[in-house]
Amino acid sequence: MTIIVPAQSRRTDRDVQVQPMCDFWFWLCPWFYE
Amino acid sequence: MDTQARVRCQTSPFNVFAQSNQGTLVFNCFTGALALLDRSEVKSLAAGEPLDQALQSLLINEGFLEPVSNSHLDEIRRSYRAWLQTDSTLSLTLAPTLACNFACTYCFQRNLAPQQAMSQATQDGLVQFVNSLLPGKRGLSVVWYGGEPLLAWQTVKRLTAEFLHICQRLGIEYKAAIVTNGYLLTEDKVSELPGLRIQRIQVTLDGPASVHDARRLPRRGGSSFGQIVANLAILKQVQSIEVNIRVNVDKETAGCVRELLTFLADQGFAHRDNVKVSFAPVKNGMGSGEPSCLVDDAFSLWQARLYREAQEFGLTGNWMPRPRRGSCGAVHPSSYVVGPTGATYKCWEAVGHLEMAVGHVSDHRRLEQSRWLSFDPFRPSCAECSVLPLCLGGCPLPRIVSPNQPPDESWCHLVRSSLELWMLSATTMTRGTML
Numbered sequence: 152m153t154i155i156v157p158a159q160s161r162r163t164d165r166d167v168q169v170q171p172m173c174d175f176w177f178w179l180c181p182w183f184y185e
Numbered sequence: 186m187d188t189q190a191r192v193r194c195q196t197s198p199f200n201v202f203a204q205s206n207q208g209t210l211v212f213n214c215f216t217g218a219l220a221l222l223d224r225s226e227v228k229s230l231a232a233g234e235p236l237d238q239a240l241q242s243l244l245i246n247e248g249f250l251e252p253v254s255n256s257h258l259d260e261i262r263r264s265y266r267a268w269l270q271t272d273s274t275l276s277l278t279l280a281p282t283l284a285c286n287f288a289c290t291y292c293f294q295r296n297l298a299p300q301q302a303m304s305q306a307t308q309d310g311l312v313q314f315v316n317s318l319l320p321g322k323r324g325l326s327v328v329w330y331g332g333e334p335l336l337a338w339q340t341v342k343r344l345t346a347e348f349l350h351i352c353q354r355l356g357i358e359y360k361a362a363i364v365t366n367g368y369l370l371t372e373d374k375v376s377e378l379p380g381l382r383i384q385r386i387q388v389t390l391d392g393p394a395s396v397h398d399a400r401r402l403p404r405r406g407g408s409s410f411g412q413i414v415a416n417l418a419i420l421k422q423v424q425s426i427e428v429n430i431r432v433n434v435d436k437e438t439a440g441c442v443r444e445l446l447t448f449l450a451d452q453g454f455a456h457r458d459n460v461k462v463s464f465a466p467v468k469n470g471m472g473s474g475e476p477s478c479l480v481d482d483a484f485s486l487w488q489a490r491l492y493r494e495a496q497e498f499g500l501t502g503n504w505m506p507r508p509r510r511g512s513c514g515a516v517h518p519s520s521y522v523v524g525p526t527g528a529t530y531k532c533w534e535a536v537g538h539l540e541m542a543v544g545h546v547s548d549h550r551r552l553e554q555s556r557w558l559s560f561d562p563f564r565p566s567c568a569e570c571s572v573l574p575l576c577l578g579g580c581p582l583p584r585i586v587s588p589n590q591p592p593d594e595s596w597c598h599l600v601r602s603s604l605e606l607w608m609l610s611a612t613t614m615t616r617g618t619m620l
Contacts (some may be wrong), residue, residue, distance in 0.1 A: 152226050152241065155611055158216035158247045159508065 212601030268511035281337035314546035324358035335369040455499035489606035
């Protein structure tokens with residue numbers, strides 16, 4: 152098995168922040184942008 | 186001794202597989218791990234019985250296997266509840282005006298009261314609203330929104346002074362962001378941003394000058410691209426401010442985004458820590474519908490290609506799927522949107538639609554947000570979906586506005602097709618751990 156991208160942190164401060172979002176692309180696309 | 190090797194485990198329901206010419210790719214939507222497997226590894230993963238302890242440990246650590254006693258879905262449910270109960274920050278999106286100096290061809294707010302601005306009495310009510318809700322919190326987070334918030338710059342400054350005063354008195358953090366078309370973001374305003382604690386800015390460009398100027402039209406006539414780019418050139422020098430250049434993508438703009446990226450790189454926007462380009466679909470907002478919108482699979486294809494190109498130009502970071510622990514602020518009890526009349530809402534797209542208001546700043550005790558807070562990301566079709574950790578049920582708005590409508594699965598297609606495209610392109614990344 153070759154790990155290409157390792158598991159990300161399971162819980163970070165950002166995870167529990169409340170981000171007001173007009174849509175899921177706001178602020179650098181929260182779920183598809185790192 | 187490795188205790189994980191003794192754990193009874195099973196295949197994570199959040200694994201997504203894709204076939205590449207190098208083998209089988211597996212991505213775990215709960216942990217964000219991506220791996221390339223050979224045939225025997227695929228078989229043992231499918232059976233939940235790895236060949237040896239070392240492989241089992243690795244598969245558990247990366248999330249491809251889950252302990253039977255503590256499933257990933259259980260963890261996601263717990264995390265979501267924890268997110269809902271996190272009330273350390275009061276999160277406000279404030280529209281000090283619905284007026285806008287642009288008349289964009291596709292704007293979802295174009296039919297709203299265009300000259301509506303926040304009166305002094307409403308501003309006072311808003312300050313009192315914040316005063317009432319803030320005790321016990323550790324911070325206040327504000328996003329300035331509109332309309333065009335720079336048209337109400339004095340209101341932004343006055344309210345910021347009030348908010349800073351309250352936060353200082355309570356000894357808590359204050360931070361702000363702004364969504365603006367950037368046209369009025371001149372040097373004098375840029376110099377005021379740090380004092381207003383504005384740390385993030387989103388400015389939209391719709392393509393290179395010729396395309397942008399045909400769509401994002403100043404009401405007073407003329408063009409906007411040159412002025413916005415000149416303002417961005419000043420803004421990018423302020424290292425402490427994160428600038429997101431949002432590029433709206435639809436059938437008209439998708440093919441010429443590369444021209445815009447080339448231009449931005451030539452103008453010195455590339456390889457800067459504080460400037461990033463992102464792409465968003467022009468989509469049907471409340472009450473609007475545009476034939477030029479890209480349907481989801483088409484947007485996915487463009488999205489993957491455009492991020493790859495932006496990355497090559499040094500205009501974006503490493504684009505990758507990220508597991509979520511919470512949903513949109515619209516369904517969180519400590520998050521509100523306030524329009525210029527003082528009406529409070531839960532969703533940005535609801536601003537100006539009074540039938541969607543949950544209350545008014547004049548009475549913080551009467552906020553009727555139960556239908557928003559009851560949003561359930563774990564409805565059966567979502568709880569069984571392999572990409573649930575990436576979207577947590579997607580945008581809550583359609584399900585809250587039209588609970589009896591069949592589920593809108595356009596988000597699901599977008600997530601899945603984007604994910605597969607990303608997995609296939611990610612094999613060119615630097616390899617990590619090997620077993």
